[in-house]
Amino acid sequence: MTARTTSRRTGEAEFLAEYDPADFDRPSVTVDVVALTIRAGQLSVLLVKRGAHPFKGSWALPGGFVAMEEDLDDAAGRELAEETGLDRLPAGTHLEQLATYGRPDRDPRTRVITVAYVIFAADLPEPVAGTDAASARWWPVADLGLDLGYGDVEDAPSLAFDHAQIIRDGVERTRSKLEYSTLATAFVPSPFTIPELRRVYEATWAATSEEMDASNFRRKVLAVDDWLVEAEGTADSTGGRPARLYVAGGATRIVPPLERPRE
Amino acid sequence: MTARTTSRRTGEAEFLAEYDPADFDRPSVTVDVVALTIRAGQLSVLLVKRGAHPFKGSWALPGGFVAMEEDLDDAAGRELAEETGLDRLPAGTHLEQLATYGRPDRDPRTRVITVAYVIFAADLPEPVAGTDAASARWWPVADLGLDLGYGDVEDAPSLAFDHAQIIRDGVERTRSKLEYSTLATAFVPSPFTIPELRRVYEATWAATSEEMDASNFRRKVLAVDDWLVEAEGTADSTGGRPARLYVAGGATRIVPPLERPRE
DNA sequence: AAAATAGTGTCTCTCAGACAATATGTC
DNA sequence: GACATATTGTCTGAGAGACACTATTTT
Numbered sequence: 129m130t131a132r133t134t135s136r137r138t139g140e141a142e143f144l145a146e147y148d149p150a151d152f153d154r155p156s157v158t159v160d161v162v163a164l165t166i167r168a169g170q171l172s173v174l175l176v177k178r179g180a181h182p183f184k185g186s187w188a189l190p191g192g193f194v195a196m197e198e199d200l201d202d203a204a205g206r207e208l209a210e211e212t213g214l215d216r217l218p219a220g221t222h223l224e225q226l227a228t229y230g231r232p233d234r235d236p237r238t239r240v241i242t243v244a245y246v247i248f249a250a251d252l253p254e255p256v257a258g259t260d261a262a263s264a265r266w267w268p269v270a271d272l273g274l275d276l277g278y279g280d281v282e283d284a285p286s287l288a289f290d291h292a293q294i295i296r297d298g299v300e301r302t303r304s305k306l307e308y309s310t311l312a313t314a315f316v317p318s319p320f321t322i323p324e325l326r327r328v329y330e331a332t333w334a335a336t337s338e339e340m341d342a343s344n345f346r347r348k349v350l351a352v353d354d355w356l357v358e359a360e361g362t363a364d365s366t367g368g369r370p371a372r373l374y375v376a377g378g379a380t381r382i383v384p385p386l387e388r389p390r391e
Numbered sequence: 392m393t394a395r396t397t398s399r400r401t402g403e404a405e406f407l408a409e410y411d412p413a414d415f416d417r418p419s420v421t422v423d424v425v426a427l428t429i430r431a432g433q434l435s436v437l438l439v440k441r442g443a444h445p446f447k448g449s450w451a452l453p454g455g456f457v458a459m460e461e462d463l464d465d466a467a468g469r470e471l472a473e474e475t476g477l478d479r480l481p482a483g484t485h486l487e488q489l490a491t492y493g494r495p496d497r498d499p500r501t502r503v504i505t506v507a508y509v510i511f512a513a514d515l516p517e518p519v520a521g522t523d524a525a526s527a528r529w530w531p532v533a534d535l536g537l538d539l540g541y542g543d544v545e546d547a548p549s550l551a552f553d554h555a556q557i558i559r560d561g562v563e564r565t566r567s568k569l570e571y572s573t574l575a576t577a578f579v580p581s582p583f584t585i586p587e588l589r590r591v592y593e594a595t596w597a598a599t600s601e602e603m604d605a606s607n608f609r610r611k612v613l614a615v616d617d618w619l620v621e622a623e624g625t626a627d628s629t630g631g632r633p634a635r636l637y638v639a640g641g642a643t644r645i646v647p648p649l650e651r652p653r654e
Numbered sequence: 655a656a657a658a659t660a661g662t663g664t665c666t667c668t669c670a671g672a673c674a675a676t677a678t679g680t681c
Numbered sequence: 682g683a684c685a686t687a688t689t690g691t692c693t694g695a696g697a698g699a700c701a702c703t704a705t706t707t708t
Contacts, residue, residue: 153459155420157493157504196416196502200493228491228506230420230463239459241420241506243491323660344698346661351696362705368659369705383653384696390646586687607671609688614669625679631686632678647669655708662703670695677688 160191162298277335423454425561446551540598
C-alpha cells in the first residue's frame with residue numbers, strides 16, 4: 129500500500145479543511161480534554177462550539193492533533209491552556225488519561241483516534257475563543273442531557289463526534305475517583321474549608337445524593353491521614369459561624385473510601 | 392510539512408524491517424495486549440520473545456499495528472487470537488482497554504503510540520510462535536521482577552520498550568477490578584467452584600495476602616445478588632469434601648466490594 | 655434575640671475478620 | 682479410622698449513617 133501526504137500544515141483549522149482521507153494510510157491521533165470544574169455549585173465542563181464542518185454548530189471538547197515529539201499528557205495540558213488563554217495550568221490542577229476512542233467511523237472525514245483526558249481544576253478562567261471555534265463556555269454537565277442521573281433536560285446542546293460518550297465516561301471516572309482518592313481538593317482553591325470540600329462532593333455526586341451529612345463528612349475526611357492540614361485563620365462568614373481553613377497534605381488515597389450512596 | 396510513505400506492507404515483520412522514521416510525519420498506532428490467566432496457581436502473562444531489533448531477545452507483549460478500518464478492541468482481540476492460534480477468543484473472555492502509552496522516545500525507531508488492553512481468560516492454550524517472534528510463553532508475573540510486591544527475583548527476563556510499566560499497570564488494574572467487579576469468573580472455566588474462585592483472588596492478590604479465609608470469602612461472594620448461580624452436581628474431590636458447582640449469573644458489580652487487605 | 659452555618663458527641667446497625675464446629679469426600 | 686477440604690455458624694470490633702446538641706458568626 130502506498131500513500132502520500134501533501135497537506136501543508138500551517139494551523140489546525142487549515143489542516144482540518146484540507147483533510148482528504150485518501151492522503152493517509154494510517155490513523156491520525158488527537159487528544160481531547162474533559163476539563164471539569166465547579167462553577168456556581170455545579171460540575172461543569174468546557175466545550176467549544178464548532179465553526180467548521182463536520183458538526184458545525186455543535187459543541188465539542190477542546191482538543192487537537194498531537195505534535196510529533198510531544199508527550200500525550202503535555203498535549204492535553206497544552207490544549208486546555210490554549211483554550212483558556214493561560215500560559216500553563218494553575219498549580220494543583222490534576223490531569224489524567226481517561227481512555228482512547230478509536231471507532232473507525234467516529235470522525236466522518238478519516239480515521240481519527242483520540243486519547244481523552246480528564247482535568248480537574250479550580251478557578252479556571254472563562255475560555256477564549258480560538259481561531260477554530262466560534263465560541264467556548266463552561267456547561268454544567270447536568271444541562272447536557274447525558275444519561276448521568278440528572279433527569280431530563282430541555283434544550284440540551286448537540287454534541288459533536290462521540291463526545292457525549294467521552295464526557296459521560298469522564299464524569300463517571302470523576303465520581304468514582306472522589307471515592308477513594310484525595311483529588312476533590314484539586315477542585316477548590318487553597319486554602320479551603322471542609323464545607324467547600326463537601327460541596328465538591330455534592331456537586332459531583334448530585335445525581336445520586338442531594339445532600340451529605342456535614343458531620344459525618346467532616347469525621348471521615350479528617351480521619352484520612354495527612355490529607356487536610358489545618359491552616360491559619362478562618363474563611364469569611366457566609367452568614368453563620370466561619371469555617372476553619374485547611375490546605376491539602378500529601379495523602380493521595382482515602383482509606384477507607386468515602387463511598388457514594390448506592391441507590 | 393510534507394512526507395511520503397513508500398513501504399510495501401506485506402506483513403508485520405517486513406513492515407517493521409523497512410521502518411524509516413523519515414517516512415512519517417505522524418505517529419503510528421499499535422495495540423498491545425496484557426493477556427492474563429491463572430496457570431499453576433499463578434497469575435501469568437503472555438509474552439513473546441523478540442526476534443528482531445530493537446530489543447532483540449527481550450520479551451514483549453503481543454501486539455501490532457491497527458488496521459485502517461479496524462476497531463481498537465477488535466485489533467486487541469485479533470492480536471491475542473493470532474498469538475494463541477485461535478480463531479476467536481473463548482466465550483467468557485473479558486477484554487478492556489487499559490491505557491495509551493505515547494512517550495515520544497518509547498520506541499527508538501519512530502513515534503509509536505500504543506493502546507494497551509487487558510484480557511482475562513481461562514484455559515488459553517500455549518502460544519504458537521509467530522513469524523516475528525522467536526518464541527512465546529506464559530510468564531508468572533511474580534517472576535518478572537516488576538515492583539508488584541512479590542519480592543526480589545533471580546533471572547528476571549529483560550522486557551522490551553515500556554512493557555514493564557504496561558504489565559505493572561495491567562496487574563494493578565486487575566487487582567483493583569477484582570474488588571468491585573465480578574470479573575474473577577472470567578479466569579475460571581464454567582462451571583466452577585467457590586474454592587476455585589477464591590484461588591483466583593489469592594493468585595491475583597498474592598503479594599498482599601497469602602491466604603484468604605475460606606468461610607468469609609464464601610459468605611461474601613454468595614451475598615452478591617445474581618453472581619453465583621448454583622449448577623448441578625459437584626466437582627471431583629481433590630482429597631476432601633467435593634465442592635458445589637456454580638455458573639456466573641448476570642451480576643457485574645460486587646456491592647459491597649470485596650476489599651483487599653490493606654497493609 | 656433569631657437565623658444561619660460550623661463543629662462535636664452519641665447511638666445503632668451492618669459487616670468484615672477471626673475462628674470454632676460440622677459435613678463429606680479420599681487414603 | 683486419619684486426613685483433607687468444603688461448608689456452616691458464632692463472636693467481636695470498626696465504621697457508616699442518623700441525628701441531637703453546642704459554638705460562632707451575621708442581621
